[in-house]
Amino acid sequence: MTSTTTDHLAAARALDATDPLAAFRTRFAGIDDGSSDIVAYLDGNSLGRPTRASLDRIGRFLVEGWGGRLIRGWDEEWMELPFTIGDALGANVLGAAPGQTFVGDSTTVTLYKLARAAADARPGRSEIVLDTDNFPTDRYVLDGIARERGLTLRWIEADTSAGVTPEQVEAVVGPQTALVVLSHVAYRSGYLADVPAITRIAHASGALVLWDLCHSAGSVPVDLDAWGVDLAAGCTYKYLNGGPGSPAFGYVRAGLQNTLAQPIQGWMGADDVFAMGPEYRPAAGIRRFISGTPPIVGMLAMQDTIAMIAECGMPAVRAKSVALTEFAITVAEDLLSPFGLTLASPRESERRGGHVTLNHPAMRQVTAALWQRDVIPDYRDPNGLRLGLSPLSTSFEETYRGVAAVRDALDELP
Amino acid sequence: MTSTTTDHLAAARALDATDPLAAFRTRFAGIDDGSSDIVAYLDGNSLGRPTRASLDRIGRFLVEGWGGRLIRGWDEEWMELPFTIGDALGANVLGAAPGQTFVGDSTTVTLYKLARAAADARPGRSEIVLDTDNFPTDRYVLDGIARERGLTLRWIEADTSAGVTPEQVEAVVGPQTALVVLSHVAYRSGYLADVPAITRIAHASGALVLWDLCHSAGSVPVDLDAWGVDLAAGCTYKYLNGGPGSPAFGYVRAGLQNTLAQPIQGWMGADDVFAMGPEYRPAAGIRRFISGTPPIVGMLAMQDTIAMIAECGMPAVRAKSVALTEFAITVAEDLLSPFGLTLASPRESERRGGHVTLNHPAMRQVTAALWQRDVIPDYRDPNGLRLGLSPLSTSFEETYRGVAAVRDALDELP
Numbered sequence: 001m002t003s004t005t006t007d008h009l010a011a012a013r014a015l016d017a018t019d020p021l022a023a024f025r026t027r028f029a030g031i032d033d034g035s036s037d038i039v040a041y042l043d044g045n046s047l048g049r050p051t052r053a054s055l056d057r058i059g060r061f062l063v064e065g066w067g068g069r070l071i072r073g074w075d076e077e078w079m080e081l082p083f084t085i086g087d088a089l090g091a092n093v094l095g096a097a098p099g100q101t102f103v104g105d106s107t108t109v110t111l112y113k114l115a116r117a118a119a120d121a122r123p124g125r126s127e128i129v130l131d132t133d134n135f136p137t138d139r140y141v142l143d144g145i146a147r148e149r150g151l152t153l154r155w156i157e158a159d160t161s162a163g164v165t166p167e168q169v170e171a172v173v174g175p176q177t178a179l180v181v182l183s184h185v186a187y188r189s190g191y192l193a194d195v196p197a198i199t200r201i202a203h204a205s206g207a208l209v210l211w212d213l214c215h216s217a218g219s220v221p222v223d224l225d226a227w228g229v230d231l232a233a234g235c236t237y238k239y240l241n242g243g244p245g246s247p248a249f250g251y252v253r254a255g256l257q258n259t260l261a262q263p264i265q266g267w268m269g270a271d272d273v274f275a276m277g278p279e280y281r282p283a284a285g286i287r288r289f290i291s292g293t294p295p296i297v298g299m300l301a302m303q304d305t306i307a308m309i310a311e312c313g314m315p316a317v318r319a320k321s322v323a324l325t326e327f328a329i330t331v332a333e334d335l336l337s338p339f340g341l342t343l344a345s346p347r348e349s350e351r352r353g354g355h356v357t358l359n360h361p362a363m364r365q366v367t368a369a370l371w372q373r374d375v376i377p378d379y380r381d382p383n384g385l386r387l388g389l390s391p392l393s394t395s396f397e398e399t400y401r402g403v404a405a406v407r408d409a410l411d412e413l414p
Numbered sequence: 415m416t417s418t419t420t421d422h423l424a425a426a427r428a429l430d431a432t433d434p435l436a437a438f439r440t441r442f443a444g445i446d447d448g449s450s451d452i453v454a455y456l457d458g459n460s461l462g463r464p465t466r467a468s469l470d471r472i473g474r475f476l477v478e479g480w481g482g483r484l485i486r487g488w489d490e491e492w493m494e495l496p497f498t499i500g501d502a503l504g505a506n507v508l509g510a511a512p513g514q515t516f517v518g519d520s521t522t523v524t525l526y527k528l529a530r531a532a533a534d535a536r537p538g539r540s541e542i543v544l545d546t547d548n549f550p551t552d553r554y555v556l557d558g559i560a561r562e563r564g565l566t567l568r569w570i571e572a573d574t575s576a577g578v579t580p581e582q583v584e585a586v587v588g589p590q591t592a593l594v595v596l597s598h599v600a601y602r603s604g605y606l607a608d609v610p611a612i613t614r615i616a617h618a619s620g621a622l623v624l625w626d627l628c629h630s631a632g633s634v635p636v637d638l639d640a641w642g643v644d645l646a647a648g649c650t651y652k653y654l655n656g657g658p659g660s661p662a663f664g665y666v667r668a669g670l671q672n673t674l675a676q677p678i679q680g681w682m683g684a685d686d687v688f689a690m691g692p693e694y695r696p697a698a699g700i701r702r703f704i705s706g707t708p709p710i711v712g713m714l715a716m717q718d719t720i721a722m723i724a725e726c727g728m729p730a731v732r733a734k735s736v737a738l739t740e741f742a743i744t745v746a747e748d749l750l751s752p753f754g755l756t757l758a759s760p761r762e763s764e765r766r767g768g769h770v771t772l773n774h775p776a777m778r779q780v781t782a783a784l785w786q787r788d789v790i791p792d793y794r795d796p797n798g799l800r801l802g803l804s805p806l807s808t809s810f811e812e813t814y815r816g817v818a819a820v821r822d823a824l825d826e827l828p
Contacts, residue, residue: 030477030484035481036482037482038484041484043485046797048476049481049484050480050481055473057477058472058476062468062469062472063464066461066464066657066658067464067469068450068451070452070461070744071790072785073658078658104520105520105706106705106706106707107706108678108682108707109523109706112705132692135690136684136690137680137683139692140680140684141680144677144679218611235707240767243476244480244710244711245708245709245712247712259686263562264558265554265557265558266522266523266526266551266554267549270550270554275795276794279557291526291551292521292522292585292662293521293659295659296530296658297472297660297711297715298709298711307769332778337788371486376485376567380573380690381688381690
């Protein structure tokens with residue numbers, strides 16, 4: 001608590017000056033171009049910023065693709081887009097060989113399809129394991145599936161400032177476990193789960209594992225094939241900058257695909273899409289996990305962030321992410337702990353994803369005050385200020401301004 | 415068969431000159447602006463054209479909405495978009511009072527959610543009624559639901575050049591019927607079903623009815639509330655020009671909503687979205703039919719076509735549609751019947767939707783030849799050339815050019 005705000009600002013500028021990813025920030029729209037009033041955007045893990053390349057890509061697509069090719073675009077390119085983008089995600093972000101990743105429905109619908117397929121693939125097993133602090137949609141989807149399939153939810157009590165450990169999973173899985181569903185990075189605390197260890201433990205009991213990658217994809221290295229993961233799903237509108245409500249990705253391990261049947265049987269997942277035969281026969285391979293017509297316009301923007309990650313590599317993204325969260329915590333410890341604020345994320349960076357949560361009883365008011373001054377973090381009950389630091393678009397100075405604004409807001413509390 | 419092609423072209427131009435909706439055509443991108451090579455676009459019932467207003471709207475949204483408002487956009491506007499657009503569709507296109515229509519998932523997923531909810535709401539009833547010529551996704555979705563819920567599919571044998579009659583429905587419904595699922599306009603023949611009569615018949619047996627409006631919404635007047643329809647779903651990328659893969663709409667009659675539970679329980683359909691409580695409690699009203707984060711970018715364009723329909727009214731749209739299909743049939747009968755081509759759509763316009771199907775044994779080759787010369791109709795097995803005449807964007811001259819090109823292609827067949 002001996003540093004001054006001037007010291008922190010100087011430190012931020014020094015970090016920006018030597019940041020090997022600094023140039024990527026200039027590729028985003030709305031930063032330093034007068035089109036936005038935002039002083040600090042610290043919610044990239046809720047909704048990432050658009051890249052300039054995506055603005056160009058979408059504009060071009062509307063005129064040349066949709067308007068110019070019209071229905072011909074489906075044959076020429078769009079039918080394969082769920083899989084070509086899926087493969088690019090697999091190669092650059094998820095550690096997945098081709099033919100295992102697809103893009104199409106919302107995260108909720110994707111989770112539903114994969115969890116239903118997995119639960120149905122383990123007949124005779126009666127339980128789905130999940131944790132009390134998983135994101136609501138995951139819990140709600142599994143609650144619905146459990147009721148309709150006559151299964152029981154087996155809850156792991158998660159530490160809301162940390163997350164689920166291998167030991168906790170070991171304690172609940174067994175021959176009754178059909179499926180384990182957990183998040184790689186906890187949406188509240190940012191806790192980074194040990195995916196390979198937990199996956200091994202679940203497999204030893206004969207269960208399948210579905211990982212929610214919403215808060216890790218594009219921020220934390222993921223190595224699905226090497227980790228032996230069965231199924232995964234995740235958002236593309238957070239660190240992958242796909243735009244509001246852009247469709248989720250799903251991953252199904254190659255060896256598992258043809259043993260699974262997903263519940264929403266649509267024409268795009270059928271064996272021969274345009275045969276339109278009397279009976280549904282699922283396509284072989286990853287296509288069977290698609291249902292309806294893919295949302296092409298919503299799938300455009302994520303390609304530009306995947307391309308940037310291909311350019312710099314996930315290790316560099318992770319290094320920047322760790323540096324950002326470490327810096328945010330250091331400044332927060334110095335400027336904010338006098339106000340009684342506590343860290344609700346893991347202190348050790350190896351167990352921390354790309355965001356940091358700070359707790360304070362008045363955090364709801366603080367967040368409202370921050371929004372008033374165009375500093376945009378997120379708020380999560382109870383009492384949590386969540387700083388989402390998107391590695392490709394967030395600078396250290398922006399991070400500093402955000403934390404300093406929290407201090408000012410706490411200072412001005414009535 | 416006494417008219418010459420010159421007569422038909424002159425007739426087309428005369429019809430265009432007096433078409434009260436002619437000015438709407440100039441509001442579409444890619445028509446007479448040099449950005450497209452298309453000579454005649456006759457597939458507006460597969461993928462509608464973009465409007466210029468939509469290009470502007472999306473461009474503006476990317477910079478000012480996504481890039482400018484970022485996460486704040488959800489609170490300010492986007493959270494309600496599935497329902498504000500739904501209400502606009504209801505008022506101007508579907509004959510539905512507010513609070514009964516939503517936009518969000520693909521057509522397939524929407525059909526799945528509504529059909530599952532309906533089937534589950536009729537416990538003890540064992541059958542779902544459908545027809546052999548309904549669109550594949552409808553049949554596949556219902557096949558999946560029937561298997562998972564232990565129900566039987568009761569098939570109506572549909573005339574592929576016509577459609578399902580009230581008498582056919584009367585013959586199969588009874589106390590065993592949980593749900594009847596049919597299309598308002600048949601995707602192959604364009605047959606226009608008698609929705610109010612069939613709905614009354616289904617209701618008399620105690621069944622619920624789900625209408626697929628994919629090929630009618632934006633082309634044929636729909637009056638869901640007055641017709642007493644329970645549930646409906648439809649595409650927005652056809653006559654509503656929402657763009658490739660734009661999300662579907664769903665309709666649930668107000669009095670039915672709180673008695674139904676849909677299977678994909680996501681955070682956006684929960685009672686209090688940001689409470690993120692431990693248990694899923696469905697929202698009251700139409701919100702409970704939403705699952706995940708709505709695809710905002712994909713929901714933008716349809717608003718401009720809804721606004722055009724609000725401006726001119728569905729009766730004018732239908733009048734133009736009938737005139738277009740009538741003109742296409744007249745020219746086809748004259749120019750194409752010498753080649754042995756037959757009409758596979760109803761001849762009387764009261765039983766015909768917005769597209770016309772023409773059969774010929776060589777139609778697959780003919781369609782390929784047409785695409786080669788940038789005349790774009792659709793092909794449907796068996797042997798069907800489908801002319802989709804989008805009332806707001808298609809001219810009579812374009813329709814003439816399309817039919818004349820079919821004649822040329824038939825003439826040049828080896």
